[in-house]
Amino acid sequence: MGESIGIVITGASGRMGQMLIKTVIEREGVTLAGAVERPGHDWVGKDLGVLMGGTESGVIVSDDPTAAFAGAGAVIDFTAPAATISFAKAAASTGTAHIIGTTGFTEEDLAALKEAGAGNVTVRAGNMSLGVNLLVQLTKKVAEALDEDYDIEVIEAHHRRKVDAPSGTALMLGEAAAEGRGVALKDVEDRARDGITGARERGAIGFSVIRGGDIIGEHDVMFAADGERITLRHVASDRSVFARGAVKAALWAQGKDAGAYDMMDVLGL
Numbered sequence: 001m002g003e004s005i006g007i008v009i010t011g012a013s014g015r016m017g018q019m020l021i022k023t024v025i026e027r028e029g030v031t032l033a034g035a036v037e038r039p040g041h042d043w044v045g046k047d048l049g050v051l052m053g054g055t056e057s058g059v060i061v062s063d064d065p066t067a068a069f070a071g072a073g074a075v076i077d078f079t080a081p082a083a084t085i086s087f088a089k090a091a092a093s094t095g096t097a098h099i100i101g102t103t104g105f106t107e108e109d110l111a112a113l114k115e116a117g118a119g120n121v122t123v124r125a126g127n128m129s130l131g132v133n134l135l136v137q138l139t140k141k142v143a144e145a146l147d148e149d150y151d152i153e154v155i156e157a158h159h160r161r162k163v164d165a166p167s168g169t170a171l172m173l174g175e176a177a178a179e180g181r182g183v184a185l186k187d188v189e190d191r192a193r194d195g196i197t198g199a200r201e202r203g204a205i206g207f208s209v210i211r212g213g214d215i216i217g218e219h220d221v222m223f224a225a226d227g228e229r230i231t232l233r234h235v236a237s238d239r240s241v242f243a244r245g246a247v248k249a250a251l252w253a254q255g256k257d258a259g260a261y262d263m264m265d266v267l268g269l
């Protein structure tokens with residue numbers, strides 16, 4: 001049997017943090033090597049097993065990322081942009097692969113993230129599920145096949161607590177549609193419509209955002225023409241799909257050359 005890979009989870013108390021901890025504990029070939037929360041957080045200094053309603057696990061939640069990452073094979077990070085940039089620096093200093101699910105980065109954040117993670121193995125994706133990454137490829141293919149008679153609209157729905165919009169997934173889908181069309185998303189995106197907007201611009205890629213209740217994540221890409229409409233859809237009904245993808249990425253990252261990778265690399269799509 002091969003060696004088990006130690007994994008550290010940041011944002012351990014979060015929706016994804018807790019799902020990732022469960023996934024790592026249940027999955028063969030990986031071991032929960034640590035958990036991180038911010039200084040002053042209620043969970044710091046306590047046993048993770050007890051915090052999650054079980055028995056003692058021996059994993060104590062830390063507020064020191066560098067100490068927690070040292071010796072681990074990977075850190076899986078679904079937190080917030082500023083936190084992820086600082087975790088990138090810590091992970092690069094300990095040579096721990098950094099698996100990033102965080103969304104909501106600005107262009108400036110992405111430049112800072114690249115600098116912070118230089119020399120390390122990083123895998124970043126706005127959505128780590130197999131289904132969404134397939135949808136991204138399908139979106140690119142359909143956009144390639146259709147001309148601008150087909151208006152492209154990306155529609156996403158998430159729970160009421162999500163803080164960034166459009167979702168990271170919606171932006172991946174928009175990028176794929178733009179790539180299929182041979183244009184840059186920033187030149188054609190239409191993110192907010194309100195008031196007398198004027199008629200839709202030919203070639204625009206529109207985004208619509210729904211926030212409500214406990215919706216885990218739903219994404220549609222609509223290609224709407226006169227007389228017909230095609231809709232590609234993904235519905236996540238359980239956060240475990242994201243967590244399983246992240247653990248797959250952590251395993252894939254072991255022994256890879258330093259570089260910035262994404263889930264297409266991991267899944268071979």
Ligand SMILES: NC(=O)C1=CN([C@@H]2O[C@H](COP(=O)(O)OP(=O)(O)OC[C@H]3O[C@@H](n4cnc5c(N)ncnc54)[C@H](OP(=O)(O)O)[C@@H]3O)[C@@H](O)[C@H]2O)C=CC1
Pocket residue numbers: 010011012013014015016017036037038041078079080082083100101102103104125126127128129168242
């Ligand atoms: N790529 C993918 O497949 C997916 C990505 N996501 C993304 O993952 C991120 C987290 O989502 P979710 O779990 O729902 O969010 P939550 O708000 O439930 O969890 C975020 C966690 O990160 C912690 N955190 C935030 N800022 C810091 C900081 N500066 N230092 C240390 N910890 C920090 C929070 O701690 P505190 O409570 O103290 O703020 C919290 O524990 C979002 O960006 C979301 O879009 C979500 C699902 C799938």
Ligand SMILES: O=C(O)C1=N[C@H](C(=O)O)C[C@H](O)C1
Pocket residue numbers: 103126127158162166167168169170216217218
């Ligand atoms: O915040 C979430 O919950 C999710 N965020 C990711 C995104 O922004 O696309 C992925 C998933 O849809 C859930």
